[in-house]
Amino acid sequence: MELVINGDKVEVPNSVETIAHLLHHFELQQKVVIVEWNAKILEKGLHQETKLCNGDKVELVHFVGGG
Amino acid sequence: MNDRYSRQELFAPIGSQGQTKLRKKHVLVIGAGALGTGSAEVLVRAGIGKLTIVDRDYVEWSNLQRQQLYTERDANLRIPKAVATKERLTLINSKVDIESHVMDVSVEEMEQLVKDVDLIMDATDNFDIRMIINDISQKYQIPWIYGACVGSYGITCTVLPGETPCLNCLLETVPMGGVTCDTAGIISPAVQMVVSYQTTEALKLLVEDYHALRKKLISFDLWKNHFAAINVEQMKNVSCLSCGPNPTYPYLAFSNQTKTAVLCGRNTVQVRPSKPMDRNLESLAKILSGQGGKISQNPYLLSFSIGNHRLVIFKDGRVLIHGTKDIAEAKTLYHRYMG
Numbered sequence: 001m002e003l004v005i006n007g008d009k010v011e012v013p014n015s016v017e018t019i020a021h022l023l024h025h026f027e028l029q030q031k032v033v034i035v036e037w038n039a040k041i042l043e044k045g046l047h048q049e050t051k052l053c054n055g056d057k058v059e060l061v062h063f064v065g066g067g
Numbered sequence: 068m069n070d071r072y073s074r075q076e077l078f079a080p081i082g083s084q085g086q087t088k089l090r091k092k093h094v095l096v097i098g099a100g101a102l103g104t105g106s107a108e109v110l111v112r113a114g115i116g117k118l119t120i121v122d123r124d125y126v127e128w129s130n131l132q133r134q135q136l137y138t139e140r141d142a143n144l145r146i147p148k149a150v151a152t153k154e155r156l157t158l159i160n161s162k163v164d165i166e167s168h169v170m171d172v173s174v175e176e177m178e179q180l181v182k183d184v185d186l187i188m189d190a191t192d193n194f195d196i197r198m199i200i201n202d203i204s205q206k207y208q209i210p211w212i213y214g215a216c217v218g219s220y221g222i223t224c225t226v227l228p229g230e231t232p233c234l235n236c237l238l239e240t241v242p243m244g245g246v247t248c249d250t251a252g253i254i255s256p257a258v259q260m261v262v263s264y265q266t267t268e269a270l271k272l273l274v275e276d277y278h279a280l281r282k283k284l285i286s287f288d289l290w291k292n293h294f295a296a297i298n299v300e301q302m303k304n305v306s307c308l309s310c311g312p313n314p315t316y317p318y319l320a321f322s323n324q325t326k327t328a329v330l331c332g333r334n335t336v337q338v339r340p341s342k343p344m345d346r347n348l349e350s351l352a353k354i355l356s357g358q359g360g361k362i363s364q365n366p367y368l369l370s371f372s373i374g375n376h377r378l379v380i381f382k383d384g385r386v387l388i389h390g391t392k393d394i395a396e397a398k399t400l401y402h403r404y405m406g
Contacts, residue, residue, distance in 0.1 A: 006295040032238055034284065036297045044239060059295045061286040063238065066217035066253060066331045067102040067192045067261075 004057045012052075020047040022058065031062040071160075072114050085274035086114065092273045093117040095180055096188045097172055097200060099148040100124070100331075101253065102214050103190030104136040105262030106269070110188075111156045113270065117164040118156070119180060122148040123171035123337065123385065124330065125368065133255040145379075147367050169367060171339055171385055172196060174319050177203045186272055187211035188265060192331035194238075198318035201226065201234040205310045206319070210272055214265040218251040219290035221261040224299070225268045225280060228310065232302045235309035235318075237284070253332065256289055327394045335389045336397030344384035351380060355404060376400055 002011050003022075016025050019042060023029045035042045036059035042050060052058075076083045092115050096103050099122035107120050126134070126141035126148055136155040137148070153167040170176055173196075181187065181203055189211060191197055197213065204211040205228050213234060214223040226233050264285065271279045283296040308315045328337045348369045352362055360373030371378045376390035378400065386405060388397040 006293050008293070034237065034297055034299065034302070041297065041299070041301055059297050061222060061284055061295050061297055063194075064215045064217045064220060064222060065193050065197075067098060067100060067190055067215050067258075 001052065001054050003052065004055065006059055017051060018048060019050045019052065019058075022052065023047065023060075026060065028060065028062050033060055033062045035060060075113060080276055080279060081270070081274050085276070088274050089114050089270075090116050092185045093119070093183055094186045094188060094269065094273070095184045096120040096190055097196065098122055098190035098192065099134075099136075099152045099167075100130070100190060100192060101133045101135075101255070101258040102216070102262055102265070103148075103188075104134045104152060105258060106188045106190055106214075106266050107152060107156060108136060108159065109262065109266040110269065111160045111163045111165070113266075114160065115163060115273065117166065119166040119168075119184070120149060120152055121168040121170045121172055121176070121180065122152070123169070123381075124148050124387070125379070126151055127333075129332065133253065133258050144365060145368065145370065146365075150367070169381065170383070171337065172199075173339075174199055174203075174321075181207050181209060184209055186269055188269060189213045189215075193328060195328065197234060202309050202316040202318045204228055205233060205314060206316050212265045212268050214261040216257045216261045217253055218288075219254050219257045220286065220288045221257045221264075222284070222286040223261055223264045223268075224284040225272075225282075227280075231282070232299055232304065233307060233310040236302050236304040236307050237299060254289070260287060260289060327397065329392050329394065330387070333389070334392055335387050336391055336394055338386050338388060338397055338401040340384040346380065346382050346384050348380065348382060358404065371404065373404075378404055380405070 002009055012025060016022050019035055038057050072086050075081055076086050094110055094115055096107050099120050107118060111118055125145045126137045128142045130137055131142060136152050141151040147169040149167040149169045153165050156165050177199055187200055187204060187209055189197060189200055200211055208228045210227045212225050284299045285296045287294045305311060308317050326339050330337060352364060352369055355362055355371050360371050363370045369380045379387040386401050388400050391397050
C-alpha cells in the first residue's frame, strides 16, 4: 500500500492495516505522537480501529524532550 | 544612535515601529544549553529590552559542538552557563538589560521569574519543567514557545493562552523515556532550525504581528529530509485543567514536582534538596578531602571525583552526579557524601 506520510509517498507492507500498525511500523508506538489522518486529527483511542487505504495522507509528529 | 538595527527595520513586517516595540519587551529564556544560547543570541542581537536567562548547569567540553555562546575557556573553568551567557551577551549588545541566574527552575522560582515578562522561551531538556512552564503561562497569561530536538529531529509549537491549545491539551500524558541526547546524540543544525522557528515566532509576538503567527505544530528531520506541519487548533481540550475554564494548574502542585532529574546527554543525575540552601563550599571541601577523591573548586561550585563518579556541588545545595543515569544510585552517592 502506498501512503503519503508527512508529504512523501511511502510504500508500507500489507501487514500495516491500521494507524496503530503504522505507528508500530515506524517504531513510534511508545512515543507521544499526534496523528493527522486525511486532514483530521485522530484521537489516540481511534488508532486501533482506523483502517488505512491506499493514498491516505498521514502526518505524524512525535514529541521529544531534548534541547 | 547608530544603525545597528537598520537591516531589521528595513524588513517591512518589523519596521521602526516594530523595533520600538521590541525595545520595550522582556523575554524569559529557561535553559542556556543549545536552544537557550541560540535563542538568547538572536533576541539580544535583535534589540529586545530585557532578557532573563536561567540555567542550573555549567559548561563542559561536550557542549561546545553546539552551544554557541561558549568557549574553551568556559569549559576548562567549568563556568556556570548562566554566567558565561551573560558575559558573552553583554559583549554582543551592551544596550540590552541582561539578567542571569545560576538556578534550577521549579515552581517557586518560576513564580518569581515571570514577573513583567512578555514571553517565555522553552530551552529546557525535559517535560517536567515544560509542564510547569505551561501551567505558569496559563496562570499569568504569558505566551510560551515549546522547542525540542534530538539527533537530527526537531519540534516546536507556540502556545498562546486563551487562544491555542496548551501543552497539556496536546500531550494527554507526559512523555517518559524515549531517545535523548544521551542515546541518540544531537547535531547542531537541528538545534539551529528549532531556534530559527522559535525566535521567528518570538519576533512576531514581540512586534505584535499576531496574524503572522504560524498556528501549526511542526516537526522535521534534517537528516532524513522529513517535514510535518499539523494544525492543532482542534486539539484544545475544553475541560483542560491547565487552560480550560476551571483551571487547577496541576503541574504547579508540589506533589507533581520532581526532585531528581537525569540531564540530557550527560550521563548525569541532578539531586536537589527539598529547600534551597547556602552551602559552605570551603567547609565541604575540607570534609570531602578526607574521602580519598580529587577535589577542585571555583567560586561557584566544588567538583569531587571519586571512583567512576564525579560530584559537582553548587552553592544553592544542588549536586550533579556524573557517571550515572540511575537516580537511585545517584541518591546513594549524594547521601554518602553530602550527609
